[in-house]
Amino acid sequence: MKSGSNLEKVLTAGHFAFTGELGPPRGAHAEEVRKKAVFLKGRVDSVNITDNQTAMVRMASWAASLILIQEGLEPNYQMVCRDRNRLAMQADILGACALGIRNMLCLSGDHCQFGDHPTAKGVFDIDSMQLISTVKKMRDEGKFLSGADLDGKPQIFIGAASNPFADPFEWRVHRLAKKISAGVDFVQTQCIYNMAKFREFIRQANDMGLTEKAYILAGVTPMKSLGMAKYMKGKVPGMDVPDEIISRLQGVARDKQAEEGIKIALEQIAEFKEMKGVHGVHLMAIEWEHRVPEIAERAGMLPRPKV
Amino acid sequence: MIVAKRKPFDEIMQLVKGHKKVLVVGCGTCVAVCLAGGEKEVAVLATELDMGRKLANNPVELGSITLERQCDREYLAQLDGMVKDYDALISMACGVGIQFLAERFPDKPVFPAVDTCGLAVNQDVGWYEERCxxxxxxxxxxxxxxxxxxxxxxxxxxxxxxxxxxxxxxxxxxxxxxxxxxxxxxxxxxxxxxxLKVQPPQEWKDTTPRTLIQPGYTKPEKAKT
Incomplete structure (x- = not known):
């Protein structure tokens, strides 16, 4: 075991993993985190805690992660390269581990221009690839990035994101390979809507042996409405929403669109369960945590394995 | 080349409002090419300031000169006899030139009239894009x-x-x-x-002021003035 995290145990035992996501509040109320956590407890193996997502200031992801631990859930601590330099990152990794955090997701981070402080200076002292290598070096070699020894290796299950859809498509699998060679243990993909393209991506990853070197969790975000689908298609960089998703949502009454969105997600999850090279699903129910119990139940994900 | 953008007029007015005799110093190299701080731009700014200050009932005595380069002592020396007649200087050079001017005349306030915007290519007249x-x-x-x-x-x-x-x-x-x-x-x-290879973290070289001494050259004991 690299970290002993629940997620690592579930995956190494060969179970189909199911992870969730929780965005920390824009304020100091721990209660906000606890309220959302109620819906996720017992329904997912680990919960991603986003780090100033979309470059909006929120409660620190390590702090929300700790609240989650208090509530008896396992966090997947997200860290972006945008907001801190290599000293702060390594310090946070040690602190997070000391307080019981065992999973980390290493990300670049959205550009500051998206957020509520658009003129802030993005740090990007190191990038996500280098952050992966840094955590690995700390964990496996017991060394800081500088090469100096550290006392007490951080036991972290190392995660990264993967976008299977961005152009040039033929390069996507090589990006994944690079992250694996940098040291990731598990990968959570961008929200998947284009299943044909994803099947091809996974086929390439299987052919290259990548799905035997890291666990791949397919990203699923149920569409809440036609408006959301159109927004994701047109406005969110890196998102690939095929017309058939739009037309399916258009084909039902307005008050049935959320149900249709969930149905699409359930069909996807059913296919991922059977797909060679996919080891789990990462459910990003954005500001829809209260629907997770129902989705988990209907997707046949319950009860979660005890390992 | 180094590119720069002229500051808004109101900001320049604000910077020099307490000074009655001001010398506007242009630079004939990069900022002249990118139409921010060469001879023409010096003339425009001096005219604008003259009018602006008259309208504000706070007239100013202005001088103007454009040096070949403000980042070079050889050219700055041209100002040695002139500066005493002014109580402030406006520089239209890049940040390098502005500082070198201020360093040469440390008892005079030096104000920037441009914002230095980077190292850029000349895509077309008036159109520059940063590259380095x-x-x-x-x-x-x-x-x-x-x-x-x-x-x-x-x-x-x-x-x-x-x-x-x-x-x-x-x-x-x-x-x-x-x-x-x-x-x-x-x-x-x-x-x-x-x-395919993971590039390791950058060893940043731009976190402290840098000095460049080319091979075969040495730094004098004390810089000539």
Whole structure:
């Protein structure tokens, strides 16, 4: 075991993993985190805690992660390269581990221009690839990035994101390979809507042996409405929403669109369960945590394995 | 070349409002080429200031001169006899020139009339695009001659990020994704292997003031003035 995290145990035992996501509040109320956590407890193996997502200031992801631990859930601590330099990152990794955090997701981070402080200076002292290598070096070699020894290796299950859809498509699998060679243990993909393209991506990853070197969790975000689908298609960089998703949502009454969105997600999850090279699903129910119990139940994900 | 943009007039007015005799100093090199601080721009600013101050019932006595370069002692020396007649200087040079001018005349307030905007190419008259952040650790040999530090909005060394969007950057559809372009160029050259290796964290060289002494040259005991 690299970290002993629940997620690592579930995956190494060969179970189909199911992870969730929780965005920390824009304020100091721990209660906000606890309220959302109620819906996720017992329904997912680990919960991603986003780090100033979309470059909006929120409660620190390590702090929300700790609240989650208090509530008896396992966090997947997200860290972006945008907001801190290599000293702060390594310090946070040690602190997070000391307080019981065992999973980390290493990300670049959205550009500051998206957020509520658009003129802030993005740090990007190191990038996500280098952050992966840094955590690995700390964990496996017991060394800081500088090469100096550290006392007490951080036991972290190392995660990264993967976008299977961005152009040039033929390069996507090589990006994944690079992250694996940098040291990731598990990968959570961008929200998947284009299943044909994803099947091809996974086929390439299987052919290259990548799905035997890291666990791949397919990203699923149920569409809440036609408006959301159109927004994701047109406005969110890196998102690939095929017309058939739009037309399916258009084909039902307005008050049935959320149900249709969930149905699409359930069909996807059913296919991922059977797909060679996919080891789990990462459910990003954005500001829809209260629907997770129902989705988990209907997707046949319950009860979660005890390992 | 170094490019700069003239500051808004009101800001310049505000900077010099307490001074009655002001010398506007242009620079005939980079900022002249990019139409920010050469002889013509000096003349325009001096005229604007003259009118603005008259209208504000706070007239100012102005002088103007454009040096070949403000980053060179040889040319700054031209000002030695003139500066005593003024109580403040406005420099229209880049940040380097402004500082060298201020360093030569330390008892005179020196005010910038331009914002220095980077190292850029001349795309057309009046149109300049940044290409270099002078990081001091050039990786262009591995990136198909496209700088990821400058041209990627996040300065990623192992890009692209997840926000790459059909060849554009996530910040703006008009901004090309540097890593998309790097990929395309290296692919055309049959050099995609350059992208497979993880580039280690940059050893930043631009975190302290840098001094460059070329081989065969030495730094004098004390700089000549």
């Amino acid at each position: 952040r002078s990081c001091g650790r050039c990786v262009l040999g591995l990136t198909g001659g496209i700088c990821p530090v400058t041209m990627c909005a996040k300065g990623l060394y192992n890009g692209p990020c997840g926000g790459t969007n059909k060849g554009s950057c996530e910040i703006n559809a008009d901004q090309p994704c540097a890593w998309f372009n790097i990929y395309e160029r290296l692919k055309a050259q049959g050099r995609l292997d350059c992208l």
